Amino acid sequence: MDRMKRLAILGSTGSVGRQTLEVVQRHPDRCRVVGLAAGSNFDLIAQQVAEFQPTRVAFPRPVPGAERVSMEELASAPDVDLVVVATVGKAGLTATLAAIAAGKPIAMANKEIMVMAGSLVMAAARQHGVTVLPVDSALSAVAQCLAGEGQNVEQIILTCTGTPYSWRAPAALRAVSREELLRQTHGIMGRKLSIDSATLMREGMQVIEARWLFDVPFERISVVVHPENAVRALVRFVDGTVKAVISQPSTRLALQYALSYPERWGLPALPPLDLTALGPVSFEPLDEAKYPCFRLATEAGYRGDTYPAVLNAADEMAVLLFLDQQIGFQEIPRVVEAVLNRHQPVHHPTLEDILQADQWARDFTPQQVPE
């Protein structure tokens, strides 16, 4: 595309939102901002409006310098070429659907939207002929392997580095503290994503995201442990050929690919990968028995209906309970499973059904804490 891409960024004050604005700063001749949306950080969004001069802003109160509109209007405005969905939770879900209905391509960072409502989002995207590109290094790698390949996928293989927290020694797990988990995982991902990385809920949810993003059945999506963390994802095709993407584990890279697609832009801040320094590269099967959260996520994905929405909400609440020291680390899967077991699913759910299931799970999860 030769002309400037005009971006609407939902969640501009968050980690992914701020990284998106850094891409805009690096490539002022290729993209510019026409809309910004955020939830509460007035000082930062006011600064962003002053610096990037969007025409519109979606925020709970007026922000000087831009017209105040709803997030749905912002995402579907006629002058928007691409919508970056970098909100958390269900914030941004209806705006994403509005953008898709208006034919806008989506750079999707928000994992919760894809887990809760991936089937609805992708059905709408197919109906309106809209591209949804993931902002996540493993899922972006799959998208890059699939580019130009049609429907000949045999297996999507996501990689993860594994975690030191296997579930075989409950006594030791009881002692895993919030501080230890947040120290050992990457601070940039935010606390929720850090805990989800330690339980492998993150990988389980990635399987659900991949199912909807790439329209591939669950049986054809697997996760392998790859401790060297060099290969982001692999795709095996029907003729046995395997394509893989090797890159730095960088959200920034995935984000820039989603913004530049179908082109690629330079990213000098990221040092080139030195293949000779990699050493031996290994892949091991993921032992699902060790990671109950991974199993719960993939089971909820298989069951479908409103189960993924309940999984997403129950996990979010269980992580909050853990961070609030009301439950131990090893109790996160127990709490999530108890909520899933009590759920009355709705078949072929509408957006309303999904939002109701989400609310039910949020209300019900705290009741699972032992007195």
Ligand SMILES: NC(=O)c1ccc[n+]([C@@H]2O[C@H](COP(=O)([O-])OP(=O)(O)OC[C@H]3O[C@@H](n4cnc5c(N)ncnc54)[C@H](OP(=O)(O)O)[C@@H]3O)[C@@H](O)[C@H]2O)c1
């Ligand atoms: N961070 C990463 O490296 C990374 C990588 C891949 C995917 N993701 C996924 O990307 C999403 C965003 O992650 P993040 O780390 O950027 O999260 P974050 O730092 O917590 O930012 C969330 C953004 O959403 C906005 N927001 C929250 N509630 C809102 C509402 N009701 N209306 C409008 N805006 C609202 C926040 O605005 P205020 O701050 O102004 O309230 C903020 O701008 C998550 O789903 C995450 O799992 C993150």
